[in-house]
């Protein structure tokens with residue numbers, strides 16, 4: 001008894017010594033590593049949990065903007081010992097994520113990515129050889145720096161024409177039609193599969209994978225905070241159902257990859273025409289002969305589903321915002337339509353070749369991207385090495401949060417940033433190159449820049465130009481026929497959507513209606 005009483009203080013003293021030694025060693029290591037350079041400035045955090053309060057704010061982009069107003073455009077935050085640096089200006093984003101892209105293209109890794117079935121999506125891959133192989137395959141077929149192939153633009157145009165027809169026959173189904181046009185286009189381009197309707201089983205199947213992203217975006221999964229919980233038994237309340245849900249998501253993602261792959265392969269085996277991205281990849285592999293087919297097929301499957309996932313929600317949300325903006329701003333709509341009438345005339349639909357001759361429509365497109373920035377904080381990058389910026393030390397593993405929203409709502413770059421004003425991009429009837437281009441922010445940065453940027457641009461431009469050419473978009477009406485004024489609001493935490501984009505959609509004239517019904521035949525193709 002006496003011995004144990006004497007032993008306790010000794011044990012405590014030993015523990016204290018261990019703590020002091022390990023603390024001193026880590027302090028010396030940090031000193032050597034940082035060479036005495038400080039971390040960027042930022043608000044003081046609570047011991048251990050750090051700046052959790054600053055990182056769990058509603059509309060985080062606005063909260064970060066306020067922090068930057070106090071501490072400058074490079075702000076350090078930490079949570080449970082993990083470092084985050086908020087980049088709040090164009091300069092800081094460009095210096096770190098563009099100029100130092102070779103060492104700032106890592107991604108944050110978390111077991112939840114695999115657990116939620118998102119392990120196929122190369123947008124979440126670490127910056128390594130495997131990511132490079134996937135990105136290479138993607139860019140060979142959906143180019144980033146070369147022009148998008150004519151046959152892909154033709155598909156985009158055809159599906160945009162079908163979109164117009166759907167709007168004509170069922171204007172109340174706007175959201176479903178927007179979902180349809182972007183999903184169906186990418187399924188056709190990537191797999192060569194025709195999708196007739198929003199309810200098509202192929203689309204439904206692929207949309208199930210998207211739910212996987214929403215699962216880990218919502219922050220409700222307990223394994224997100226304590227990964228070891230993934231080993232918990234399934235009967236544990238709350239956790240068990242979540243683990244079952246994650247297993248279901250993994251199975252859904254595997255099913256999507258395989259079923260879509262099999263359909264395209266089946267076309268090739270049976271000699272059915274299929275000029276899709278996947279068919280081209282498979283044909284190239286066959287020609288190459290001596291390759292590890294299991295590995296290459298896996299890359300092909302991953303790449304194709306990533307293309308769908310990357311493009312589906314982002315475009316879906318942007319075009320909803322475009323409709324909302326048009327219903328709220330009739331004079332802007334009229335101006336864009338006047339340009340279309342003058343350049344295109346009443347006898348055909350606009351096509352991609354017209355883009356350069358339609359600066360005001362282009363300005364509407366740019367303003368839609370800016371006004372409603374779908375990914376206000378983009379996708380986080382991480383530092384692959386220790387780096388220095390403006391004399392500050394940024395340790396390896398630091399997560400960078402680039403506040404695209406702040407750059408796109410900066411009153412010095414855009415007067416009245418909350419207003420939808422495409423004229424800000426126009427000077428003397430032409431696009432003004434001196435105005436900050438929203439595309440430099442919404443599609444991300446450096447080596448991780450959105451791989452589908454040119455494809456997405458063409459697709460959205462076509463939908464916007466073709467819609468404005470043939471439809472009038474006005475506010476929705478209540479039961480007595482009075483206009484309902486929609487207040488623009490956006491919901492979501494990572495990817496934002498307009499909360500309400502109801503509007504009234506009517507053909508501009510009998511001629512416009514005829515053009516819609518003529519559809520694809522009325523256009524003279526998508527030539528680049």
Ligand code: HEM
Nearest residue numbers: 123307310311314315379442443444445448450451452456
């Ligand atoms: C409104 C449309 C779109 C927006 C705003 C958008 C935005 C973004 C952003 C912000 C990133 C992260 C970039 C970074 O880490 O810095 C990204 C990545 C990506 N996007 Fe898009 N995107 C759009 C459409 C598309 C489309 C249509 C596709 C496919 C055809 C696509 C495919 C991808 C892929 C594959 C990545 C991962 C890049 C990587 O990590 O290497 N995106 N996109």
